[in-house]
Every structure is written in structure tokens, then in C-alpha cells.
Amino acid sequence: MTKSRASSLKLNWLAWIGATVLLLIYGEAARLESTPTAMRLQLTPGTEVEIDTFRLFDNPLRMVLTFRADGCDQRPELGSWQGSKEQDGVMRLKPGATVRIRASLDDGQPPVVFEAMPMSGYCNGNSRGMTANLAVAPGVYRWPPPPETPALWLGFGMNRVHLNVLEVEQPIVGEFVTLTAPAALGLKVAADNVAWLVFGLFLKPVFLFTQSGWLLGLLLYTWVCWRRGDEEDETEEAPL
Numbered sequence: 001m002t003k004s005r006a007s008s009l010k011l012n013w014l015a016w017i018g019a020t021v022l023l024l025i026y027g028e029a030a031r032l033e034s035t036p037t038a039m040r041l042q043l044t045p046g047t048e049v050e051i052d053t054f055r056l057f058d059n060p061l062r063m064v065l066t067f068r069a070d071g072c073d074q075r076p077e078l079g080s081w082q083g084s085k086e087q088d089g090v091m092r093l094k095p096g097a098t099v100r101i102r103a104s105l106d107d108g109q110p111p112v113v114f115e116a117m118p119m120s121g122y123c124n125g126n127s128r129g130m131t132a133n134l135a136v137a138p139g140v141y142r143w144p145p146p147p148e149t150p151a152l153w154l155g156f157g158m159n160r161v162h163l164n165v166l167e168v169e170q171p172i173v174g175e176f177v178t179l180t181a182p183a184a185l186g187l188k189v190a191a192d193n194v195a196w197l198v199f200g201l202f203l204k205p206v207f208l209f210t211q212s213g214w215l216l217g218l219l220l221y222t223w224v225c226w227r228r229g230d231e232e233d234e235t236e237e238a239p240l
Contacts, residue, residue, distance in 0.1 A: 009225050016211075016218055023207050030200025032056055033185040041065075041179040043099060043172055047165040051181060054158050059184040059191045060151035061103060061161060063130035065116055066178040072123040077171055079118025079128075079139065086143055093118045095139030096128065097169040103152050104162045112152040113166065117141070125178070 037053040053061075069075055079096025086092075099116035114130040118139065121127035132152075133145035152161070161181070184191040190198055 005225050005228070009222060012218055012221065016214055019214075020211055023203065023211070026197070027200045027203040027207060029056055030185060030197040030203065033194045033197055034183045034201060036180050036183045038178055038180040041163070041165070041177055043165060043168045043175050043177060045165055045168055045173075049163050051161050051163060051179070052158055053154060053161065053181045055154045055156060055184065057184070057191075057193045058153055058155050059193070060153055061112075062182050063101070063103070063114060064180045064182060065099065065128045065130065066125040066180065067119075067128070067172070067175065068177075069122065069126045073126075074119065074122045075126050078126050081118055081120050089142060090136070091141045091143035093139045093141070095135070097172045098167055099128070099165075099169075099172070100134075100167040101130065102164045102166050104164075105152060105154075105159060106162075107155070109152060110150070112150045 032054060033056055035054070037051055039049065039051050041047065041049060067075060067078060074080065077097050080094040082094065084091060084093050096116065096118045101114050102111050103114060104111035112132050113134065114132055115134050116128040117131050119126045119128050131141070131145070131149075133141055133149045135141050154161075163179070182189075185194045185197055185201075187198070187201065
């Protein structure tokens with residue numbers, strides 16, 4: 001095999017290896033940033049639990065409570081966004097039973113109190129998003145949330161969040177719910193600093209197709225180069 005052909009072959013293999021490694025890292029980063037964390041929580045004042053959630057990039061903690069419901073039933077005690085009215089910087093919603101949870105980290109940030117907003121999703125349970133933009137009156141929120149709304153920032157690595165249930169109103173006291181810390185990256189919602197990873201959510205089938213095809217082509221090219229090299233060697237060794 002000639003030096004130029006060997007050099008070309010080496011460059012092609014390095015390109016394939018480099019592209020494969022970069023795509024694997026990109027896809028894994030997207031997977032990590034799109035993986036939510038969930039746990040079961042009893043809504044009893046004084047309940048204290050911890051939830052671990054991983055982040056590659058700094059983003060504020062978000063939480064959602066999912067309540068048990070049959071089919072697509074909507075439980076009236078959880079409130080509703082139906083008929084919401086936004087006017088003069090406030091949003092008026094049908095209030096639900098109060099749930100307030102204090103969240104904190106061991107990194108020196110001040111604790112942040114979150115409140116369950118009225119139900120915003122149903123079917124497969126009734127969901128209520130948590131907000132640190134606390135209601136100024138039952139069902140009345142400053143809208144959009146003002147810049148001074150507190151946030152609990154999750155940093156790089158595993159974050160252990162301490163949760164303390166502060167207040168729960170009847171009739172949901174003592175009820176078990178699913179508390180979810182949504183991922184920073186999703187198809188519908190993505191934080192600004194991880195939005196560039198969204199294509200990684202579709203990468204696996206594309207990655208398998210492109211890299212496998214490239215690999216097969218590279219193996220064929222390698223075989224051809226070696227065959228030509230052997231033929232050239234035989235020609236040079238043949239007697240005149």
C-alpha cells in the first residue's frame with residue numbers, strides 16, 4: 001500500500017471514530033438532560049423527603065404534583081385553569097386546595113417555598129405545577145411571574161434537594177401524590193442553555209443508520225486498499 005493511500009485510510013478511520021465519539025457524547029448529554037426524576041410523596045404537613053436529580057448545566061428546579069384520578073376525571077378540589085383571566089398584571093384562576101413545599105440544597109442558597117397552582121393537566125392523573133410565584137390571594141397570581149420570583153438553582157452533577165411539606169388544605173391532607181422534577185430538556189419545553197441538545201432526542205435511530213452505513217463503507221474501502229496494495233506488491237516482485 002502506498003503512503004498516500006495509507007494516510008488517506010488513516011484519516012478516514014480517525015474521522016469516523018471522532019464523529020462517533022462526538023455523537024455519543026451529544027446523545028448522552030441529551031438523554032441526561034431530558035430524564036425527569038419522580039418520587040412518591042405524602043401531603044402531610046411536616047413530611048420531609050429528599051429527591052436526587054442530575055444536571056449537566058445550571059437550571060432552576062421545577063416541580064409538578066400528580067394526583068390520582070379515574071380516567072380523565074377532573075377533581076374540583078384541585079382547582080382549574082378553565083376560565084382564567086389575565087388583566088392588569090395578574091392571572092385569576094379557579095383556586096385549588098393549598099399545597100406549599102419548601103425546597104433547599106446544601107450549597108448555601110436560601111430555601112425556596114413552592115406552591116401548587118390550580119390543575120393544569122388531566123388524564124393519567126390530575127397534575128398541578130409548582131411555582132415560587134406565590135398567590136397574592138386564592139387563585140390570583142402576579143403574571144407573568146416577576147423577575148424577583150425566587151428560584152432554587154440546580155448545578156452540575158447530582159443535586160440532592162431537601163423537601164419539607166409546609167401546608168396542605170383539606171380534603172387532600174394525607175394523600176399520596178407523585179412529585180416529579182421535570183427535566184430541563186423536552187420536546188415542548190427546554191431551558192435556553194440546553195435547547196441546542198434537542199436534536200439528541202432523535203439521534204439514536206439516525207446515529208445507528210449513518211454510523212453503520214459509514215462503517216460498512218469504510219470497511220469496504222479498507223479492504224479495497226489492502227487488495228490493491230497486495231496486487232502492487234505482487235507486480236513489483238514479479239520477474240521481468
